[in-house]
Amino acid sequence: MSRRRRSKSSDRRKPSHAPRPPGGRKGGRPGPGRKPGGGAAVEGRLEHHKSFGFVVTDPAGDSDVFIKGPSLRLAAGGDRVRVRLNPGGQRREGEIVAVLSRARATMVGPLTRVAGRWLLSPRDGEPLVVERFAAGCVPAEGAIAVARVSAWPSLSVEGRGVVEEVLGAPGAPRVRVTSALRERELPEAFAPAVAAEAEGFGRAVTPEAMAGRRTLFHLPVCTIDGSDAKDFDDAVSLEPLAPGRWRLGVHIADVSWYVRQGTELDREAYRRATSVYLPDRVVPMLPPGLSDHLCSLMPDVERLTLSTFIDLDESGRVHGTEEAETVIRSARRFTYEEIEELLNGRPVERVSPALRESVAVMGRLQLALSRARFERGALDFDMPEYRVVTDARGVPTDLVRRDRLRSHRLIEEFMILANEAVARRLIAANRPALHRIHPPPDPQKLAILSRELGKLGVRAMPRDARGLQAVLRLAGEHPAGDALTVLCVRSLKQAQYSAIPAPHYGLASTAYCHFTSPIRRYPDLVVHRALRHVLGRPAGPAPAPGWLAEAGPHCSERERLAAEAERHAVNALRAEVLGRxxxxxxxxxxxxxxxxxxxxxxxxxxxxxxxxxxxxxxxxxxxxxxxxxxxxxxxxxxxxxx
Missing domain, CATH: 2.40.50.140 (Nucleic acid-binding proteins)
Incomplete structure (x- = not known):
């Protein structure tokens, strides 16, 4: 299954590389100027690895705390815990003294029959004694099951739970992928009331919904997506204004018209906060009636959109922007491969000379925009990606490299431009929203990076984005280029959502938000609602004070969990392929x-x-x-x- 290809900037979750070794981050040694222990207490999130664990501490940047021994029984993976540090030693070690909050209420693992009792043994926690099985759950030795915890383990008492779902036999690929979702409590099925609300809008845009909007049926609007995409949430158009000047239109599905604040549909979308893209399935944020139909910008049908128009010259300089409520009718659904062919001057069926010229101009604008963004200090990570191919039963059959095409870069640049334009508009109007921020790296992380680069024979001391750019340029020619890129990624912080505007380091943007994917990201829906207020046509009340401050961390955490589930599923199916x-x-x-x-x-x-x-x-x-x-x-x- 494919999604909009992610930007190769640092506006994404850091990839998970090899498993963490005993000893923690960078061998578990204390950060500069810190002593290993001495009875002090720290707090953080537990990573549980059966017989040992690590607590990723607050503030981020300190070394992790290695946990081993009885106190590990108290918590499961993802729980926030308080740890008492042990004195002495070359690495930070400690023991859990309190669980501050639980990451989830259910656990996933195989069932075993021991001394007349059923046990469920999670991958990242202590075994639970099964009190009972819910109706319809048939126990089987080794079967993977989901249990709701009724009593958490203590140092002296076993944990207990009720099995609510039996997923199936261990080793079945679909069971492995489903386990990745259940372990993070990422829901799949929609409640009947939520699905019914989505279906209640029908399949066609009504005249009432189109009233008062600017119709753009005269524009050559098109979508550019992966060949197997279903949720088309963005489209583009290009109009000539004068010699050397164009108006770029970025048209985004107006989900906010349908998903009104406070409805069952809205509450479920907020709870999920993101779609999850797995090798054998997509778990959408919105029910298919909206995500695959009424909000999807399919060709030759009317669709509600919010558009930003950006006036550009040949150098990529922005001369003006405008936002509006619009209605579009996409003239063509392009794949990335088709646009790549056009950019390379090769023929594509059913493309008029005017549209061919429009794509050629888009290609020139992309080059200018990329050059200008790089000159501002933006980072670009060109790491190879591989897709796990599955058959109809979900069995992984192959690993296929996904090349990064110039057509991907074209859409990336246009979406970044639109996100920046909308963020500036919201800030200028003093309208509260969710912003996408990316703090600069810690100086100590850059110092560590410099030392690691030295081991590769690279003499560099990157202190800022320009220094990182130089290393990434070198990676393209260095024999250990992939290792160089991985080291640079590890030195960066993670991008996140915040109610407080701040720059985006990886994109070199002074203001940035997510506006372009409201079908699959809840923060984009929040931004759409805020923009409608700025345009004077709100679809509901402004969010209550304090709600945005909670929504930012919530959406960031759901994004983290979704990315974790995706990595878990991909790693499992990749290992199955390589095991053959x-x-x-x-x-x-x-x-x-x-x-x-x-x-x-x-x-x-x-x-x-x-x-x-x-x-x-x-x-x-x-x-x-x-x-x-x-x-x-x-x-x-x-x-x-x-």
């Missing part, structure tokens, strides 16, 4: 070195793994043999090919 290739030899690059071995990125797969006992420099190219795989853990067993 035992004995195959692959090229690999060392991305992290530890005392017990080295982690490597596997060429041609997008995967990674640990080669135990390997003594190698960071960035070294090696040949490794696949020895086996553990799809449940998403891991591949490797050994050095001599």
């Amino acid at each position: 290739r035992v004995g195959q030899v692959l090229d690999a690059v060392v991305t992290r070195v530890e005392p017990y071995g080295a982690f490597v990125e596997l060429g041609g797969t997008g995967g990674s793994g640990l080669v135990r006992g390997l003594k190698a420099q960071l960035g070294a190219r090696v040949r490794v043999r696949i020895d086996g795989a553990d799809p449940d853990e998403g891991r591949v067993a490797l050994r050095l090919e001599r």
Whole structure:
């Protein structure tokens, strides 16, 4: 399943690379100027790995705390905990003294029958004694199940729970993917009331909904998406204004007209906050009646949109912007591959000479916009991506590289431009909304990056975005280019949603929001509602004071969980594919070195793994043999090919 290809800027969640080794972040050593322990207490989020764990501490940037021993029984993965640090030692270690908040109310794992009792053993927590099975749940040895916790484990008492769902046999690909959702309590099915509300709008735009809007049927509007996309939430158009000047139109599905604040539909969209894109399915934020139909900008049908018009010259300079409520009728649904063909001057069926010229101009504007953004200090990570191909039963069959095309960059640049324009409009109007912010990296992280680069023979001390740009430029030519890029990504903070406007470091934007994907992101819906207030045609009341302050962290957390589920599912299915290739030899690059071995990125797969006992420099190219795989853990067993 595909989604709008994500921008390769740092406006995304950091990728999860090799599993964390015992010892924590950077070996678990304290941050600069910090002592390992001495009875002090810290708080953070627990990462649970069966026999040990790590607490990712607040404030971010400190080294993680290694947890082992009985206190690990108290909490499960994702819980916020208070930890008492142990004195002495070369790394921060401690024990959990309190659980501040639970990440979830359910646990997922295999069922086992022990001494006449059923136990459920989660991957990231203590086993639960099953009190009972809900109606329709048939227990089976080894089956993966979901249990609602009725009593959490303590140091001396077992945890207990009620099994609410039996997912199926372990090892079934669909069960693995569903487990990734259930472990994070990401819902799939919509409640009947929510689905009915979405279906109640019908399939066609009504005259009442179109009243008072600017109709754009005269414009050559088109969508550009992946070949298997269903939720078309953005479209573009281009009009000549004068020699060397154009008006770019970015037209976004007006979800806010249908999803009104405070309705059942709105509450469910807020709860989900994002669509989840998995190898074998898409879990939408909105019911299909809206996401795949009435809000989707399909060709040859009227659709409600919010549009931003941006006047540009050949250098990519913006001369003016305007926002409006609009109605469009998309003239063509293009795939990225078709636009790539047009950009390269090759023929595509059913494309008029005027539209061909329009795409050519769009291509020139993209180059100018990319150049201008880079000159401002924006970062661009060109890392290879791989898609797990699945069959109709959800069984993974292959790993296919997804090349980043120029057509992807074209849409990325136009969407960034639209997001910036709307953010500036909201700030100028003093209208509260959710902004997408990206803080600059901590100086200590850049110092660590500089040391790691030195191990690769790169003499650089990146202190700002220009310095990072220089390293990323070098990555394209360096033998260990992938390792260089990974190191740069690790040095950055994560982008997040906030009610308080702030710059976006990775995009070099002074103001930024998410406006262009309201079908799959709740913050975009919030921005649309705010923009309608600015335009003088609100679709509901302004949000209550304080609500935005809560909505930002909520949406950021749901985004994190969705990305985590996606990674978990992809890693599991990738491991299943590679597990069928035992004995195959692959090229690999060392991305992290530890005392017990080295982690490597596997060429041609997008995967990674640990080669135990390997003594190698960071960035070294090696040949490794696949020895086996553990799809449940998403891991591949490797050994050095001599």
